[in-house]
Amino acid sequence: MPGVTHSEPVAILVDGEPAASLNALDRGLHYGDGLFETMALVDGDVLWAEDHLRRLAQGMDRLGITGLDMPALHAEMARLAEGVARGVLKLIVTRGAGGRGYGPPGGISPTRVLIRYPWPAPPAGVMEDGVRLRCCETPLGRNPRLAGIKHLNRLEQVLARREWEERGIDADIVEGLMFDEKGLLIEGVSSNVFLCRGDTILTPRLDHCGVRGIVRQKLSEIATILSMQLIEKDIDRGGLEALLDEGAGLFLTNSLIGLWPARELDGRAIPIPDAVRRLQAALARQRGVS
Amino acid sequence: MPGVTHSEPVAILVDGEPAASLNALDRGLHYGDGLFETMALVDGDVLWAEDHLRRLAQGMDRLGITGLDMPALHAEMARLAEGVARGVLKLIVTRGAGGRGYGPPGGISPTRVLIRYPWPAPPAGVMEDGVRLRCCETPLGRNPRLAGIKHLNRLEQVLARREWEERGIDADIVEGLMFDEKGLLIEGVSSNVFLCRGDTILTPRLDHCGVRGIVRQKLSEIATILSMQLIEKDIDRGGLEALLDEGAGLFLTNSLIGLWPARELDGRAIPIPDAVRRLQAALARQRGVS
Numbered sequence: 274m275p276g277v278t279h280s281e282p283v284a285i286l287v288d289g290e291p292a293a294s295l296n297a298l299d300r301g302l303h304y305g306d307g308l309f310e311t312m313a314l315v316d317g318d319v320l321w322a323e324d325h326l327r328r329l330a331q332g333m334d335r336l337g338i339t340g341l342d343m344p345a346l347h348a349e350m351a352r353l354a355e356g357v358a359r360g361v362l363k364l365i366v367t368r369g370a371g372g373r374g375y376g377p378p379g380g381i382s383p384t385r386v387l388i389r390y391p392w393p394a395p396p397a398g399v400m401e402d403g404v405r406l407r408c409c410e411t412p413l414g415r416n417p418r419l420a421g422i423k424h425l426n427r428l429e430q431v432l433a434r435r436e437w438e439e440r441g442i443d444a445d446i447v448e449g450l451m452f453d454e455k456g457l458l459i460e461g462v463s464s465n466v467f468l469c470r471g472d473t474i475l476t477p478r479l480d481h482c483g484v485r486g487i488v489r490q491k492l493s494e495i496a497t498i499l500s501m502q503l504i505e506k507d508i509d510r511g512g513l514e515a516l517l518d519e520g521a522g523l524f525l526t527n528s529l530i531g532l533w534p535a536r537e538l539d540g541r542a543i544p545i546p547d548a549v550r551r552l553q554a555a556l557a558r559q560r561g562v563s
Numbered sequence: 564m565p566g567v568t569h570s571e572p573v574a575i576l577v578d579g580e581p582a583a584s585l586n587a588l589d590r591g592l593h594y595g596d597g598l599f600e601t602m603a604l605v606d607g608d609v610l611w612a613e614d615h616l617r618r619l620a621q622g623m624d625r626l627g628i629t630g631l632d633m634p635a636l637h638a639e640m641a642r643l644a645e646g647v648a649r650g651v652l653k654l655i656v657t658r659g660a661g662g663r664g665y666g667p668p669g670g671i672s673p674t675r676v677l678i679r680y681p682w683p684a685p686p687a688g689v690m691e692d693g694v695r696l697r698c699c700e701t702p703l704g705r706n707p708r709l710a711g712i713k714h715l716n717r718l719e720q721v722l723a724r725r726e727w728e729e730r731g732i733d734a735d736i737v738e739g740l741m742f743d744e745k746g747l748l749i750e751g752v753s754s755n756v757f758l759c760r761g762d763t764i765l766t767p768r769l770d771h772c773g774v775r776g777i778v779r780q781k782l783s784e785i786a787t788i789l790s791m792q793l794i795e796k797d798i799d800r801g802g803l804e805a806l807l808d809e810g811a812g813l814f815l816t817n818s819l820i821g822l823w824p825a826r827e828l829d830g831r832a833i834p835i836p837d838a839v840r841r842l843q844a845a846l847a848r849q850r851g852v853s
Contacts, residue, residue, distance in 0.1 A: 282663070285587050294584035295592060297575050297676055302585060302655065304717035305595030336718070337725050363663065365592065368721075373572070373653065373680050375717060375752060376724040386587055390663050414704025414772070415744050418722055426716035427594035427665060428626070431658075432708055434666040435627050454705050454744075462665055482704070 284389040301367030305425035308332040314360035324487045332422035341383045359392035403536030409433040409449035415481040458508045464525035465489040478505040488526035522546040574679040591657030595715035598622040604650035614777045622712035631673045649682035693826030699723040699739035705771040748798045754815035755779040768795040778816035812836040
């Protein structure tokens with residue numbers, strides 16, 4: 274997102290070695306044949322590391338990537354987190370290097386890339402005042418085989434983000450909503466999206482596209498504790514408008530931002546209901562990041 | 564395809580330098596943010612280099628990748644082609660290295676990766692006897708923004724190719740047909756697909772997914788010369804069966820194989836009509852590769 278991107282990394286490990294480069298035959302480069310996780314570093318620890326690694330494992334299972342050296346990965350993550358008060362840790366796991374052609378060859382091992390970036394300063398005032406949003410034009414293709422997991426095929430998100438430059442969109446509009454090819458609301462370019470009406474929270478189903486965010490999972494637990502209900506629902510553009518007409522709140526989550534309430538979508542003002550404030554505060558307490 | 568993959572490369576240039584590695588921050592790795600071409604080397608030249616570079620340029624235009632050093636690329640391609648009787652040249656062009664987040668940062672230059680592989684020996688007898696095919700289960704997502712171009716987001720093809728291993732499919736079945744999320748026939752995993760009935764050649768439209776192959780373009784020119792007609796058509800599974808019931812021939816093309824007639828699809832025998840033989844012979848003459 275504008276204002277939280279383009280930071281220079283401060284440390285890189287490739288298969289455990291300090292390195293700035295990667296095998297040119299890696300299948301991550303050739304086919305996007307791999308997965309990634311973006312994690313928050315808080316007080317020397319990787320926040321929700323187990324959840325991130327569980328999602329990674331689900332993705333590896335889906336793609337049939339085997340043989341990742343988990344003890345080594347754990348040690349490398351701890352090494353890059355150590356002594357860091359606030360930071361970002363990006364993990365890329367690819368199927369490995371080799372093979373000309375789509376068929377994965379036998380006998381290759383997954384590649385581990387860990388990159389630590391500085392903690393991004395959120396745009397001023399967003400936690401209190403909320404963010405401005407827009408709807409992106411770039412659609413998301415639907416494919417159940419790739420839905421939910423955080424794989425490396427991210428051109429749709431890159432194209433959505435390029436709309437800012439192509440259309441001269443105000444950098445103060447920090448995120449965009451994406452819809453699938455059928456016109457269903459799915460997610461933000463780099464966040465999950467929620468609508469809040471009374472004690473009910475609605476969020477798109479992600480079984481045909483989109484990424485199942487870690488904070489999205491956490492929010493489900495928090496909602497239960499707060500006696501709220503999180504429901505997955507198909508929401509098209511008309512449905513979104515209707516919910517906003519009824520005074521619903523809108524908010525975004527991801528592992529770095531936590532929860533951002535929205536105050537505007539395509540120029541339309543959106544209220545920030547008390548329920549959103551309660552979720553935001555509960556999530557901040559659970560993350561230990563304000 | 565089985566039998567034509569997994570060859571060890573014989574030369575690599577990264578931005579013109581002999582190198583086996585690439586910047587770990589390259590956006591090709593992080594997002595599949597780039598394009599590729601797979602070209603045949605014939606008698607010291609890159610076959611149909613202009614056509615490949617034209618498609619690359621179309622892809623760069625679509626993705627908004629600018630600043631590729633074309634004179635350097637031409638020189639590097641010639642350098643790797645020089646003196647090579649038969650070979651494969653794979654070109655990867657990415658948006659460049661840098662940026663945490665999907666938004667492309669300013670001031671980065673595209674990365675050029677050129678890899679020369681040995682010429683693959685085709686499975687014995689396929690040019691004469693035809694190949695065995697199957698229908699893949701992995702669907703192709705539909706996205707007009709990504710259709711037609713040869714971008715680096717290729718997990719769908721990787722998953723389709725993995726079906727051989729997952730389902731214990733005979734390696735003698737060398738290619739699979741892929742259908743989109745709506746059930747329309749689109750292409751082979753690494754080829755374009757055609758049906759031939761009398762003097763009419765049918766091929767799927769590729770405006771929602773699929774790659775517009777160079778041989779596919781050439782075939783359109785050849786068909787005209789041979790007084791045949793190439794028509795783009797929506798073909799679903801029922802339509803495919805109906806065409807086969809009528810005795811239509813089926814064939815595949817790509818830059819390395821040229822044209823392979825099919826003799827079998829999911830166990831069903833397919834005739835190889837004379838028209839397919841004429842197209843195959845004309846294409847072989849034009850390529851200068853038998």
